[in-house]
Amino acid sequence: MSMPEAPETRTHSAIIATAIGRMLLVVTASYVVRVGWVDAAERAPAADAPPLLAEACRQVRAYARGERKTFDLPVAPAGTPFQQRVWRRMQQIPYGETLTYGAMAAALDSSPRAVGGACGKNPIPVVIPCHRVMGTNGRLTGFSGGEGVATKQRLLELERARLGPSDGGLPLFDALAEPADR
Numbered sequence: 625m626s627m628p629e630a631p632e633t634r635t636h637s638a639i640i641a642t643a644i645g646r647m648l649l650v651v652t653a654s655y656v657v658r659v660g661w662v663d664a665a666e667r668a669p670a671a672d673a674p675p676l677l678a679e680a681c682r683q684v685r686a687y688a689r690g691e692r693k694t695f696d697l698p699v700a701p702a703g704t705p706f707q708q709r710v711w712r713r714m715q716q717i718p719y720g721e722t723l724t725y726g727a728m729a730a731a732l733d734s735s736p737r738a739v740g741g742a743c744g745k746n747p748i749p750v751v752i753p754c755h756r757v758m759g760t761n762g763r764l765t766g767f768s769g770g771e772g773v774a775t776k777q778r779l780l781e782l783e784r785a786r787l788g789p790s791d792g793g794l795p796l797f798d799a800l801a802e803p804a805d806r
Contacts, residue, residue: 636673640681641666642688644750644778649684651677655700659684659748661769684750690782693719701747706734710742717756720783724758725765740766755779 637650639662646666650658653674669677679697686692701711709732717723725736725743732739743754749769755776759765767776 636670636677637667638669638673638677638681639664639667640685642685643690644688644782645775647684647750649677649680651680652700655698656680656748656751657700657702659751661775680751687750688782693783695751697751699748699751701752703742703745703747706738707742707745710734710739711746711748711752714743714746714752714754714757717753719753720785722756722758722762722780722785724760724762726760728757750779753779756783756785 633652635650635652635657637648637658639646639648645661646663648658648660648662648664649656651674654676656676659680669681676697683692683695683697687695701708703711710728713728713732725739728734728739729736739757743757744766746752746754749755749767755767755769764773764777764780767773769775
C-alpha cells in the first residue's frame with residue numbers, strides 16, 4: 625500500500641453493512657482516505673464514484689467475512705510525519721499477529737504513548753490495522769473505531785490473533801485467560 629505526499633481533495637463515499645458493523649469508506653479517485661464505523665443507513669456509491677470505492681467496499685466486506693487477510697488498496701491517510709511512520713509500520717504487522725505499543729515504539733525510536741496517540745488518530749482503521757497494536761502483556765487498550773475496545777477484540781477474534789509473532793506466540797485470547805482457564 626502506497627502513501628502519497630499530497631492526496632487529491634474531491635472525495636466519494638459509501639456506507640456498507642459488514643459482519644463487523646456498518647462502515648463508511650471514503651476515497652479520492654486514487655486513494656482510500658478514510659474508513660470508519662457509523663450508525664447511518666447503508667448508502668451505495670454514487671454513479672460517478674471512482675472504481676476504487678467499489679473495490680474498497682469489496683475488500684472490506686471480504687475481510688469482515690474472514691475471506692481476506694490483506695488489503696491491496698492505495699491509501700492516503702492525513703497525518704503528521706510521525707503518524708505516517710507509525711501507520712506504515714502498522715501495515716507491516718501480519719494478519720493474525722499483534723505487537724505491543726512498546727515494541728512499535730522501540731522499532732520507531734519513540735515512546736509507547738506517542739505510538740498510542742498515532743494509533744488513535746488512524747483515519748483508516750482495519751485497512752491500516754491499528755487493532756493489532758496491544759498494551760503491555762497483550763492487554764486490549766484503546767481503539768477509536770466502532771464500540772472501542774469491544775470492536776478491537778472482535779477484529780482480533782476474527783483474525784484469531786496471536787500474541788507476538790506466529791512462530792510460537794500464544795493465541796491471544798488464551799494468553800489473556802486466567803491460569804485456571806487454560
